[in-house]
Amino acid sequence: xxxxxxxxxxxTTGKEFTNTxxxxxxxxxxxxxxxxxxxxxxxxxxxxxEDLPNDVVESLGDILGKxxxxxxxxxxxxxxxxxxxxxxxxxxxxxxxxxxxxNGAVSEVRRVLNIARGRAVxxxxxxxxxxxxxxxxxxxxxxxxxxxxxxxxxxxxxxxxIQHVASTDLIMLxxxxxxxxxxxxxxxxxxxxxxxxxxxxxxxxxxxxIFYELNEILDDYGDVLGGMPGxxxxx
Numbered sequence: 001x002x003x004x005x006x007x008x009x010x011x012t013t014g015k016e017f018t019n020t021x022x023x024x025x026x027x028x029x030x031x032x033x034x035x036x037x038x039x040x041x042x043x044x045x046x047x048x049x050e051d052l053p054n055d056v057v058e059s060l061g062d063i064l065g066k067x068x069x070x071x072x073x074x075x076x077x078x079x080x081x082x083x084x085x086x087x088x089x090x091x092x093x094x095x096x097x098x099x100x101x102x103n104g105a106v107s108e109v110r111r112v113l114n115i116a117r118g119r120a121v122x123x124x125x126x127x128x129x130x131x132x133x134x135x136x137x138x139x140x141x142x143x144x145x146x147x148x149x150x151x152x153x154x155x156x157x158x159x160x161x162i163q164h165v166a167s168t169d170l171i172m173l174x175x176x177x178x179x180x181x182x183x184x185x186x187x188x189x190x191x192x193x194x195x196x197x198x199x200x201x202x203x204x205x206x207x208x209x210i211f212y213e214l215n216e217i218l219d220d221y222g223d224v225l226g227g228m229p230g231x232x233x234x235x
Contacts, residue, residue, distance in 0.1 A: 014090040020072060022097045028067035029101050030108070033134055035073045036094060039087040040133070040174065042166030044079045059112070088170070091177060095138035105135035106150045113153055132157045133177045140180035151184030159191045168201050172209060179213075186221035190214070 024032055038046050049057045049064045057064060073083050087094065098105070109132055132154030139146045158178055165171060175196065182189035196202075197210050218225070 014086060014093060017086045018090060018093045018097055021069070021094065024067070024069040024072070025097050025101070028069040029098055029104075030063045031065075031067040032069045032073070033098060033105075034063050035069070035079065036087055036134065039079050039084045040091065040170065041161065041164065042084075042170050044084070046074060046077045046079065048077055088173065091173065092138070095134045095177075096142070098134050099138050099142060099144070102135045102139050102144060105132070106153070109150075109153050109157060113156065133174070137177050137180045140184070146181070146184055148184045151181040152188045154178075155181055155185050155188035155192055159188070159195045162192060162196050163198070168199055168203065168206060171196055171199065171202065171206050175209065175213065182217055183221070186217055187225055189217060190225070193217075 021032060035046055038044070047064070052060075052064070073079065136146055136151055136154040140151075155178065158174070162171065162174055165174065175192070178189070178192060193210055193214050197207070197214075202210075
């Protein structure tokens, strides 16, 4: 399939954007979600294999290799401003593009959680964080059965990754994407909120949002949280 690089088409609409990405959702879905994850984190450079330690390259595998979607979303290995804008403003619609990869995403999340150690942890978690958000949260919205353990793994990844988002302007977007998972793993969702609140550069709106989310989840799931290991520390 031939597509004009999106970076040269400034009239591209959100619908055109998501429809074109749907064409890549089988062969290049892992690569696409890697790029989307970097964009959502406000990180404009997608690393090449030669830019990373060998252990990271080995653990991530072929996701670092180029795929057809690169010509649509990247210029070299950089995410153009237009791409970032479209991803940021159409994140929910993009999630539906990849919903059929739910099982693959969960398997990959668990695989990386099992191997993430040492100095490569941040890189691995940041990459797979996009899959956790895109697949798990949208699965809830589309009435797909999501196991509590899968939601827990996704939120575990998000709790680490949210600390490294380049701009706090994106925190609200991330929390909104993760919110559908809170009923599946409320204690882990609290962990995400805790890590987000530790950011020193949060604006007042985000602080208020986190405060209300914290109170709401304690009101809605207080009984459940009270019976979980370690819950006494949250009182």
